[in-house]
Every structure is written in structure tokens, then in C-alpha cells.
Amino acid sequence: MATFFGAIADDFTGATDLAGLLARSGVSVSLRIGVPAEPPQNTAPLEIIALKCRTSPVDEAVQETQAALQWLKDAGAQRFFWKYCSTFDSTAKGNIGPVAEALMVSLGVSQTIYCPAFPENGRAIFMGNLFVGDQPLSESAMKDHPLTPMRDSNLARLLAPQVTKPVGLANRLSVAKGPASLNDRLSKLASEGVAHVVVDAVANDDLYIIAEACQDMVLLTGGSAVAMPLPELWAKQGRIERSAASGSRSFDPGPAIVLSGSCSAMTNRQVAEFLSKGGPSFRLDPLEIAETGNAKVLNWLAAQNSSVTPLIYATAAPDAVRAAQERLGVDRAGSLIEQTLAACAEEARDSGYRRFVVAGGETSGSVTKALSVSRLNIGAEIAPGVPWCFATSQKARIAVTLKSGNFGSEEFFSRALEVLDQ
Ligand SMILES: Nc1ncnc2c1ncn2[C@@H]1O[C@H](COP(=O)(O)OP(=O)(O)O)[C@@H](O)[C@H]1O
Numbered sequence: 067m068a069t070f071f072g073a074i075a076d077d078f079t080g081a082t083d084l085a086g087l088l089a090r091s092g093v094s095v096s097l098r099i100g101v102p103a104e105p106p107q108n109t110a111p112l113e114i115i116a117l118k119c120r121t122s123p124v125d126e127a128v129q130e131t132q133a134a135l136q137w138l139k140d141a142g143a144q145r146f147f148w149k150y151c152s153t154f155d156s157t158a159k160g161n162i163g164p165v166a167e168a169l170m171v172s173l174g175v176s177q178t179i180y181c182p183a184f185p186e187n188g189r190a191i192f193m194g195n196l197f198v199g200d201q202p203l204s205e206s207a208m209k210d211h212p213l214t215p216m217r218d219s220n221l222a223r224l225l226a227p228q229v230t231k232p233v234g235l236a237n238r239l240s241v242a243k244g245p246a247s248l249n250d251r252l253s254k255l256a257s258e259g260v261a262h263v264v265v266d267a268v269a270n271d272d273l274y275i276i277a278e279a280c281q282d283m284v285l286l287t288g289g290s291a292v293a294m295p296l297p298e299l300w301a302k303q304g305r306i307e308r309s310a311a312s313g314s315r316s317f318d319p320g321p322a323i324v325l326s327g328s329c330s331a332m333t334n335r336q337v338a339e340f341l342s343k344g345g346p347s348f349r350l351d352p353l354e355i356a357e358t359g360n361a362k363v364l365n366w367l368a369a370q371n372s373s374v375t376p377l378i379y380a381t382a383a384p385d386a387v388r389a390a391q392e393r394l395g396v397d398r399a400g401s402l403i404e405q406t407l408a409a410c411a412e413e414a415r416d417s418g419y420r421r422f423v424v425a426g427g428e429t430s431g432s433v434t435k436a437l438s439v440s441r442l443n444i445g446a447e448i449a450p451g452v453p454w455c456f457a458t459s460q461k462a463r464i465a466v467t468l469k470s471g472n473f474g475s476e477e478f479f480s481r482a483l484e485v486l487d488q
């Protein structure tokens with residue numbers, strides 16, 4: 067079926083998050099890993115391209131997203147979405163604004179919105195300020211993120227240095243009055259030359275209003291939740307149709323493994339909960355890996371009795387992360403862990419593991435690339451924004467879930483495996 071909606075996600079957990087929320091509509095979603103080398107074929111009405119460009123240099127991120135845009139245009143997409151994190155993760159140089167601005171130029175649009183709110187996961191925007199649960203973003207655990215520490219909660223202030231055109235706000239008072247009021251506000255800002263509009267949303271009802279008001283904007287940007295209502299609206303108008311999801315959702319029998327490279331507060335709790343059950347586990351230390359390489363963990367993995375799910379984790383508290391970064395540098399510490407977890411994933415697949423639970427966005431990018439997966443078929447959601455996905459990895463049919471650092475409950479790792487068995 068022709069593609070109507072084309073989304074570009076800046077990381078892999080973000081892409082599966084978006085896919086899971088869009089799939090709730092019953093409209094078929096297709097998720098590609100990286101820009102496909104071949105021209106579009108077997109496309110779905112809702113196409114997502116997962117990139118790993120959240121922390122790439124700006125030029126690289128712009129180049130990759132432009133290639134993704136071209137592929138989605140070739141697939142026939144008429145509406146486009148730039149998906150970034152619900153906690154607006156970006157480095158000081160920032161890719162969210164430059165990529166959005168480049169997409170606007172290529173699509174010939176003069177205004178877009180920025181709405182990372184995700185109420186089901188506790189992300190709300192009020193008066194342009196992003197909250198995580200009841201804390202402002204900059205006071206939440208996101209202030210200690212290893213790669214993108216968020217030290218300001220105001221989205222307009224974060225975005226303004228990343229773009230060349232003016233930034234404005236459509237606040238909750240405009241949104242709460244309904245789609246017509248929001249459209250009036252957007253038009254007024256457009257008449258003042260405001261190209262980038264942060265839009266408040268604190269509850270799911272706000273997202274339905276925003277989606278209704280903005281469904282005909284050619285480019286929207288935000289978290290997964292603001293896109294969630296769109297397929298339903300378009301299906302009602304006959305622009306897209308519901309159909310059985312395409313692609314296989316089965317996987318070969320084989321043991322499960324948990325790989326965690328996220329250092330978020332929630333992943334720390336999830337790892338602690340899983341460790342408390344006493345199963346086999348291996349803690350990765352970036353300083354040790356820098357000195358001796360990854361043979362030790364690979365040998366440990368090879369010696370596991372696969373009837374009990376092993377956990378390999380680099381997940382650590384902010385002090386330990388800082389200490390490693392001071393010795394190795396932020397990028398080296400991160401990439402040593404990512405490469406090691408990617409090598410573990412490959413080793414696990416080669417020794418028969420077929421179910422992969424992966425925690426962390428950058429981590430998921432490295433692991434999924436190492437598994438040479440080109441397309442993910444979306445299955446049941448384990449937690450809001452975290453679905454099981456199914457793929458072929460070197461002829462093995464595997465199940466993989468990519469958990470955003472902050473998502474899921476404390477029992478997520480065990481819960482994920484239970485959901486797969488249901
Ligand atoms: N102990 C550690 N010390 C330093 N960096 C680490 C450590 N553990 C993980 N990392 C790095 O931190 C980053 C975590 O990012 P990511 O995987 O995107 O998780 P999240 O989803 O929580 O943002 C990765 O680059 C990872 O390799």
C-alpha cells in the first residue's frame with residue numbers, strides 16, 4: 067500500500083517507541099533500520115526509518131536525515147515526522163533544531179511544531195517547560211545522562227540556539243480551547259515569522275487536539291505520543307486503511323539474554339531488580355575493557371548454561387559513569403561499552419540465543435546494527451512505548467525489544483520475557 071506517513075527517528079528505541087504507538091491504531095507500520103539501500107518496495111501506509119544520529123555531528127545527522135527523507139518521499143509519503151526523545155535529548159551543539167530546519171527547507175514548509183510530551187510516561191510540557199514526572203527536566207535524573215545531560219527544562223531556550231529562525235510557544239491555554247484555537251495561535255505566530263513552535267501538552271487529551279489541529283502540516287516534530295492519534299484521524303478520512311500488520315511475528319526457539327547499556331535512573335532500578343533474583347550476570351567496567359578488551363565477557367557468555375537468562379550490563383550510578391568518563395573521555399567510555407555489548411549480541415546469536423532484551427537507545431543502535439537487522443516487525447507492547455519486535459538476523463528469526471532508558475516498570479526485564487511467552 068502507498069505510504070502516507072514517513073517518520074525519521076534519531077535513535078532505535080525511539081523508532082520502536084513510535085512504531086508501537088502508531089501500531090495501536092491498527093494501521094500497518096513498517097520499521098526500517100537505517101536508510102534502505104534499495105528503492106521503496108513492500109511499503110506500509112506508515113513507514114519509519116530508524117537512525118542512530120542523536121549524538122552524531124550536526125552535518126552527519128543532517129545528511130542522514132535528508133537521505134531518509136528522500137527515501138520516504140520516493141515511497142510516496144505526504145506527511146513527515148521527525149522523532150526525537152520525550153526528554154528532548156540533544157547535545158549542546160544539538161541535532162534536533164538543525165535537522166528540523168533542513169527538513170523544513172527540503173519540504174518547503176515555513177512552520178513546524180515541537181511536542182515531545184508523552185503523558186503515559188510522565189513527560190508533560192507546560193508553558194514551554196518539560197517535566198519528567200513531577201520534576202522539571204533539569205532537576206530530573208536526565209541531568210546526569212552520560213551523553214546528553216539535560217541542564218535546562220525550557221524547550222524554547224534549548225531549541226533557540228539550534229535554529230536560525232524564531233522560536234515561539236503555543237501554550238496550554240491555547241491548546242485546551244481546542245483545535246481551532248491552536249490553529250489561530252499557530253497562524254498568529256506564522257504571521258510574526260515564527261517558524262518553530264513549542265506546543266504545550268500535559269495530558270493525552272491535549273495530544274488529540276494537537277493532532278487534529280496539525281494533521282495537515284507537512285512536517286511535525288516531537289515524541290511518539292503526539293503522532294499516536296494521527297493514523298486514526300487519517301483512517302476516518304479514508305486517507306489510509308487499517309490492514310493486518312505485514313511481516314512475520316514468529317521467532318526460532320532459543321534462550322533469552324538481557325543486555326543493558328543504559329545508565330538511566332529507571333534502568334538502574336530494573337537491573338537491581340533483575341540482579342536480586344540471583345541469575346547469572348556480568349558487570350562491564352569501561353576502565354577494565356579499555357585495558358584488557360572484551361575477551362573476558364565473551365568467554366563468560368560462552369560458558370553460560372542457557373536455561374537461565376543471563377544479564378550483561380554496564381548500567382551504573384552517575385558517580386561511576388563520571389569517574390569512567392573523566393579517565394577515558396565521554397565518547398570513548400560510551401563507545402567501548404556499546405562495542406562490547408554489540409559483540410556480546412553477535413556472540414549470543416551465534417551460540418543460539420534468539421530473544422534479546424536491550425536497554426538503552428545508543429546501546430540498541432549498536433546492538434541492532436551488530437545483529438545486521440534491516441527491518442523490524444512490531445508486536446505487542448510490553449510497556450508504553452516498548453514493543454517486542456521480530457527480525458531476521460543472519461538467517462535466525464529473533465525477537466528483540468529495545469527499551470528506552472527511562473521506560474518500563476522495575477520488573478521490565480522479566481515482564482518482557484513473560485509477554486513473549488503469552
Ligand atoms: N558505566 C558506564 N560508564 C560510562 N558510559 C557508560 C557506562 N555504561 C553505559 N555507558 C554509555 O552511556 C550511554 C547510554 O546511552 P543509551 O544507551 O542511549 O541509554 P539511554 O537510553 O538511557 O539514553 C551509552 O553510550 C553507553 O555505552
Ligand SMILES: O=C(O)[C@@H](O)C(=O)COP(=O)(O)O
Binds near residue numbers: 080152290451
Ligand atoms: O521518546 C522517548 O523517550 C524514547 O522514544 C526515546 O527516544 C528513547 O531514547 P533513549 O532514552 O536514549 O533510549
